[in-house]
Amino acid sequence: MLTFTALGPFQAWADGAPLDLGGQRQRAVLARLLVAGGRAVPVNTLIDELWPGAPPAQALSTIQGYVSRLRRALEPDRAPREEARVLVSAPPGYALRAGTEQVDAWRFEALVKSEGDPGRVWAATDTALGLWRGPALAEFGELSWAATEAGRLEELRLIAVERRAGAGLALGRATSLVADLEAHASAYPLREEAWRLLATALYGLGRQGDALAALRRARSVWRDELGLDLSAGLQRLEADMLAQRLESPAPEEQAPAEASAAAPAAAPAAVPTAVSAAVPDAAPLRVVVADDQALVRAGVRAMLDAEPGVTMVGEATNGEEAIALVAATGPDVVLLDIQMPHLDGLAAARRILSENRPPKVIMMTTFGSDENLYAALRAGVSGFILKTSAPEQFLAAIRAASAGDALIDPTITTRLIAGFAGRVDPASPPALAGLADSQLDVLKLVARGLTNRQIGQTLSLSEEEVAIMVKSLLEHLGLFDRAQLVMAAYESGFVTPGEKTSFSSL
Secondary structure (H helix, E strand, O other), rough: EEEEEOOOHHHHEEOOOOOOOHHHHHHHHHHHHHHHHOEEEEEHHHHHOOOOOOOOOHHHHHHHHEEEEEEEHHHOOOOOOOOOOOEEEEOOEEEOOOHHHEHHHHHHHHHHHOOOOOOHHHHHHHHHHHHHHOOOOOHHHOOHHHHHHHHHHHHHHHHHHHHHHHHHHHOOHHHHHHHHHHHHHOOOOHHHHHHHHHHHHHHOOHHHHHHHHHHHHHHHHHHHHHOOOHHHHEEEEEEEEHHOOOOOOOOOOOOOOHHHHHHHOOOOOEEEEHHHHOOOOOEEEEEEEEEHHHHHHHHHHHHOOOOOHHHHHHHHHHHHHHHHHHHHHHHOOEEEEEEOOOOOOOHHHHHHHHOOOOEEEEEEEEOOOOOOOOOOOOOOOOOEEEEOOOHHHHHHHHHHOOOOOEEOOHHHHHHHHHHOOOOOOOOOOOOHOOHHHHHHHEEEEEEOOOOOHHHHHHOOOHHHHHHHHHHHHHHOOOOOOOHHHHHHHHHOOOOOOOOOOOEEEE
């Protein structure tokens, strides 16, 4: 079966084997057709979007050559004069013909938008998040269409995290969701729904003080970052909690046998094919631990053994063992020491993440000033955690990574920035000279980790306008991706840890 993956490294597969899609621009043609969702893309649009501003004289024949070679890769057994069935001619351009189940991004979106009772929503969104190997379309990030689509898919991922959590609360799973929601709200503090879900989960567990404290944290962040109070919805939630007007939390969900005995059988509701294969109750998270210190491995093993819903499926003492163990066990998350003998954690992470459907990788470290941490971020790790972190932080990190969130321990963030910031006069970063106030405002929010959609909502711009401005920033600074843009903002001293964000163009 022919399949395509865009939620992470872009690739086409034939029965699980990767296909040779050629060079970067040839791959970009196929990626652009995938983004079109089966609709035709005119040749002129392909030319303009593959060579923005400066197409070569032979652009048309070059595109035709790319399409011809891609067709041979996708349908190697097709006769010379036989009509293509996958990458088809659709005047005035081309289109990708594939089913939803063949394209991870298409299936992901269908699952995220699935409707039904809480059990079905839980199953659909849990399956959707399992497809995420993001960031989506990262290798084409310098092209505006890819950056726009990546931002849209990232927003859908955050919606999936929140819809799954909302369904879980309705099913009485607040206990297992609190750690995930804490990590989600901390990673995306400007998302109203993240704080609503966290506060509701805490309140439902009888932790009313913690629930109100979460809303106070949200208020503090919003005032510092945006100069705004809580939204009307969160203020109503806070008032209802103070007045104890909220309904009692849902009871813990019954086991299937108990539920069938307690209620009469009902006809199942219709559900999309892609969702019906998902299991409402999520399987335990499977974790591999790789560290050359036996004491660290023993400590993590004891911590995971005591945690329901998480199981340790193996341990390794060096990078080579870790790679072999991951291939043999297929874990959900790998805890990987950044410094190990034979093959260090960075090299091991790169090899693990280059495989088809890799697990999430969290780097463990005893310090935060290692320049390898930057390289690990570029390799696609989900984040870092200090080995000295409390057990609950480890568990929150594992759950957050498995849900697709990126995380960096605040201590590591501070040390990383301290190690690279302040090399020039922060009052006048030469690399940022010539940028308009509106561009500087966008750069500040990119450095804070906001998506294009979140930046647009903050600055009253469309998502497309933000994508164009991010592209212009990359071109002006001679950078290739968003991660480099974040580092440039900190390293130049333009943005500093803990600084309140103010906007010059508002």
